Each structure stands twice: as C-alpha cells, then as structure tokens.
Amino acid sequence: MTDDGLLLAYYGDDFTGSTDAMEAMTAAGVPTLLCLQTPTPELLARFPGVRCVGLAGSSRGRSPQWMDDELPRAFASLAALGAPILQYKVCSTFDSSPQTGSIGRAIDIGVTHMRGAWSPMIVGAPRLKRYQAFGNLFAAVDGAGYRLDRHPTMSRHPVTPMHEADLRVHLGRQTQRRIGLIDFVQSRSGDVRERLDSLLNDDTPVVLIDVLDDETLAAAGKLVWEARGEGVFTASSSGLQYALAAHWRACGLVPPTPGLAAARAVDVIAAVSGSCSPVTAQQIRWARENGFCVERLDLRRALDAQSREEEIERVAGIAAEAVRAGRSPLIFSAEGPDDPDVLAFDDIAANAQLSRAEAARRVGETLADVMRRLLDRTPVRRVVVAGGDSSGEVASRLGIAALSVAAGMAPGAPLCRAWSDDPARDGLEIVLKGGQIGGVSFFGTVRDGAP
Known part of the structure; x- marks a missing residue:
C-alpha cells in the first residue's frame, strides 16, 4: 500500500477464524499480526511494518451477557489503533444463535465504536467454498x-445448528x-453505490453483500473500501479480507498476490483435537x-475432578513416548x-x-494441559490444534503473546510462528484448524510440509 498506518483491525470470534483472517491478509502482501491478548503499544512496537492487527477471542461460544461485559473493551482497544475498518471476524458458516455467539449482539456493541453510516457484511468466501446468493x-x-440449513454438519451443529440459510x-x-x-444482480449492475445510498438512514443498518465468485468478491471489496467514510464496523468472515485484497490488487495498491512460503517437513508433530x-x-x-499414534481422551475421566489429573498424565505420557x-x-x-x-455429551x-x-x-482446557506437558x-x-474452541484454550494457555503466518498449509489454516516472552515457546510452529478445514491427509501435510 502507498500510505502508512493500519488498514484493518479485527476481533476474531474464535482462534481458528482469527488465523484464517491473518492468512488472507498476509497472502495478499499486507503484513499482519494476531495478538492473543489486548494489543499494547509495547507489543506493536516490535512489529513496525504491520498494516493489519487482529485480536483472537472466544465469543463464538459465549452468551450475550458475556459479550456485553467483554466486547466493549476489546473493540475500544482495537478502534484506538486508528484503522478505517474495524471487523468482528465471524465464521464463514455463520455459527451463531440468539443465546450463543450472537453476531447480532456483537454488531450492536461494535457500531458504537466507529462513525460510519452503515455496517457492511461479507460472508461469502469462494476460496473457502462459501457462497452467498x-x-x-x-x-x-x-x-x-x-x-x-441442509449442510451435513452445520444443520446439526451441537451448539449452533443452522436452521435458516437466509442470513x-x-x-x-x-x-x-x-x-x-x-x-449479486445489483452488484453486477453498475449502480451498486446508488443501491447502498437507498439503504442508508440514520440507524446504521447492516448491509449484506452477496459474493459468488471473483467478480462479486472484488465488487464487494470495492464498495466497502470506497464507502468506508469516517470508519466502519463490520461483522464479516474472512471473505472481507479476500474482498478487500481483490480490490486493492485491481487498483494496484498491493502487488500481485505474493502467496505464502511452503512449509518444510519435520520429523514429528504433536496434535490435539476437540x-x-x-x-x-x-x-x-x-x-x-x-x-x-492416535489416542482417545476419556471424557468421563477428564471431566471428573477426581480423575482428571490421572487422565491428563495418561495421555500425555502416551504422547511423549510416541515422540x-x-x-x-x-x-x-x-x-x-x-x-x-458426542451423542452422550449432555449426560x-x-x-x-x-x-x-x-x-x-x-x-x-484438558487438551491444553496435555499439550503443555508434552511440549515441556x-x-x-x-503442533496442531483442531477445533475452534479447543484452539482458543490451547493457544491461550501456552504463554503465546502473538502469532504471525510462517507458511501456507491449507486454505484457512496456515502454519503460524508463535511470539512469546518464554524462550521455550518463542518460535513454536502452530496450526489452528477449524473443524471444516483441510483435506483428508491434513495431519500428514502438517508433518511433511505443504506440497
């Protein structure tokens, strides 16, 4: 980009989605840092070339009351960085309900931190095989x-099943x-700005923008960037990052996509999955x-206060012996x-x-304790952590302050480099993988390097 300063600041509603957004920006040539704690001037001073800053969160599994208590501080800290776009990064499958991970509540909190007349929403992300029509x-x-609402996983998600596809x-x-x-018809008609103007009033509406392909993706990015005004708040998937990058590339504001480095092979990795x-x-x-060496965590023993420690030690010992x-x-x-x-989880x-x-x-938390003992x-x-909620618990308990992208691995799940004040954790390579991400041989790819 020709100008200095941050282009985007975002709060990720889970850790895997946060690294997905970081990957999209980094691959577009926009240096990005993902913080695991509230970004401070001291931390950011270590990364003077950063143009995008994220804050990994856990709101996807939280209640509206938790959001009321926690999100205002998080949004205020990010808004203070001065980026023209403040994003609440949501999952590209829109995981949410009125009771858990309410995207609506996050929007109502977030729009008060920016002065824009609208709140754009881009969810479609063709690279991740997500489409909105x-x-x-x-x-x-x-x-x-x-x-x-007919998706084999999301229609029966154990916490936020999708019963309605119309967002x-x-x-x-x-x-x-x-x-x-x-x-998408209006987006391709050439008068999209007039359509946006017709939707605006003084109530800061949410405006969904269809994305089906590269053409509509770039059009969405162009609209958001050119109509950002004094700054907008947006609840969007990483489709926002891909859309902005497509528009910036078309304008020559970023170079042709540099892509990401290929990951080298290693002898062994360690993985936990929730x-x-x-x-x-x-x-x-x-x-x-x-x-x-694949070993099941005994949930009954792991959740029982009397046997939890024994179960952690059992599986950590098996894992260490395998290494x-x-x-x-x-x-x-x-x-x-x-x-x-899973079927008996409530009981x-x-x-x-x-x-x-x-x-x-x-x-x-149990998987985090297993991983920590194994690393010690x-x-x-x-290492690899599969599952959004598990990724948050594990990453936050390893003493990691921030992450940056080290190499490509699978779309939405890059190989990250950990930054930590603890020498034992600094430089750790970690992949945070969402449930829907990656090919069948994903764990082998992480060990052997991306082809």
Whole structure:
C-alpha cells in the first residue's frame, strides 16, 4: 500500500477464524499480526511494518451477557489503533444463535465504536467454498454444494445448528437492527453505490453483500473500501479480507498476490483435537492408518475432578513416548458428530456436575494441559490444534503473546510462528484448524510440509 498506518483491525470470534483472517491478509502482501491478548503499544512496537492487527477471542461460544461485559473493551482497544475498518471476524458458516455467539449482539456493541453510516457484511468466501446468493449462504463439501440449513454438519451443529440459510432471517433473530441486502444482480449492475445510498438512514443498518465468485468478491471489496467514510464496523468472515485484497490488487495498491512460503517437513508433530466435525473425523482416521499414534481422551475421566489429573498424565505420557519413538501423537476427544461421546455429551457433563458450555471449555482446557506437558517433556516444535474452541484454550494457555503466518498449509489454516516472552515457546510452529478445514491427509501435510 502507498500510505502508512493500519488498514484493518479485527476481533476474531474464535482462534481458528482469527488465523484464517491473518492468512488472507498476509497472502495478499499486507503484513499482519494476531495478538492473543489486548494489543499494547509495547507489543506493536516490535512489529513496525504491520498494516493489519487482529485480536483472537472466544465469543463464538459465549452468551450475550458475556459479550456485553467483554466486547466493549476489546473493540475500544482495537478502534484506538486508528484503522478505517474495524471487523468482528465471524465464521464463514455463520455459527451463531440468539443465546450463543450472537453476531447480532456483537454488531450492536461494535457500531458504537466507529462513525460510519452503515455496517457492511461479507460472508461469502469462494476460496473457502462459501457462497452467498440473494442473502442465502451455501457451502460446498467434497465437491457438492449445500444450502447451509441442509449442510451435513452445520444443520446439526451441537451448539449452533443452522436452521435458516437466509442470513437476513437468521441475523434478524439476534438483533433489532435494520438489515439490508445488495444481491449479486445489483452488484453486477453498475449502480451498486446508488443501491447502498437507498439503504442508508440514520440507524446504521447492516448491509449484506452477496459474493459468488471473483467478480462479486472484488465488487464487494470495492464498495466497502470506497464507502468506508469516517470508519466502519463490520461483522464479516474472512471473505472481507479476500474482498478487500481483490480490490486493492485491481487498483494496484498491493502487488500481485505474493502467496505464502511452503512449509518444510519435520520429523514429528504433536496434535490435539476437540473437533466433532466429520471432516476432522476423516483426518483422524487417516492419521491412524498412516503411522500416527492416535489416542482417545476419556471424557468421563477428564471431566471428573477426581480423575482428571490421572487422565491428563495418561495421555500425555502416551504422547511423549510416541515422540521418543519417532511417531507423531494425536490426542482426540471425539471422532465425528455420531461419536458415542458426542451423542452422550449432555449426560457426561451432567454426571460431572457441569453445564454443557462448562464441559466443552473443560475439554479444551484438558487438551491444553496435555499439550503443555508434552511440549515441556519433548523437543517437538510443530503442533496442531483442531477445533475452534479447543484452539482458543490451547493457544491461550501456552504463554503465546502473538502469532504471525510462517507458511501456507491449507486454505484457512496456515502454519503460524508463535511470539512469546518464554524462550521455550518463542518460535513454536502452530496450526489452528477449524473443524471444516483441510483435506483428508491434513495431519500428514502438517508433518511433511505443504506440497
């Protein structure tokens, strides 16, 4: 870019989505830093060339009351950085409900921190196989496209199942704010700015922008950038990053996409997974069949206060022994949505005298403790965490202050370099993988390097 200063600041509603957004900006040639704690002038001073700053959060699994308590401070700290666009980065499958991860509540909080007359929303991201048409969200799996309310995973998500693909309707259940749409026909008509002007009033409406392909992606980025005014707040997926980058590239403001470096191979990696996704289940099966040491975490023992420590030590010991034998360990808590422990999770939580949300966080904390002990006992320097909630717990408990992209791995899940004041953690290579991300041999790719 020709001008100095930040172009974008964002808060990620989970850790995997936060690294997805960082990857999109870095690949476009925009130096990006992802902070795991509120960015301070002292931390940012270590990265003088940064043009985009993110803050990894955990709001996707939180209540509206939690958002009321926590998000104002987070948004204020990011707005103070002075970027013209402040983003609440959401998952490209729009995981949310009025009770959990309410995107509507986040928007109502966020718009008060910027002076813009509208709140744009871009969710479609063709690179991630997410598409929005006439306000409806679609996702492709194994080459087949699904409307999100018929998606094999999202329609039956254990926390935020998607029963409505029209994002205007889905979001309308989370906020009283007016919601408009610029559909792909209007986007291609050439009078999109007039359409936007017709939607504006003095109430800062949310305006969804359809994205189907590279043409509509660039048009969406152009509209957001040129109509940013005095600064806008946007709740968007990494489709926003891809859209802005496409527009900046078309204008010559960034060079042709430099892409990302290829990851080198390593002898062993360590992985933990709290994901219930069928995609991750396939990846776990591949790992088991291809020489990884794959071990299930016993949820009943892990959630019971009396046996938790013993279970952590058991699986950490198995993992450490695997590393000493030259094998890559993978500790997992579930193998797909039909896993018996997933189907019985409410009963398992109740027996441990925990709410479902408390139990889910406890699983993440347990996997974090396993990973921390493994790193303390072995020379492993590349790790993987699968699952958005688990990624947040693990990364936040490893003493990492910030992440930057080190290399490409799979779309939406880059290889990151950890920055830490702890020499044992500084320079650690880590991949935070969302449940829907990656090919069947993903864990092998992380070990052997991207092809």
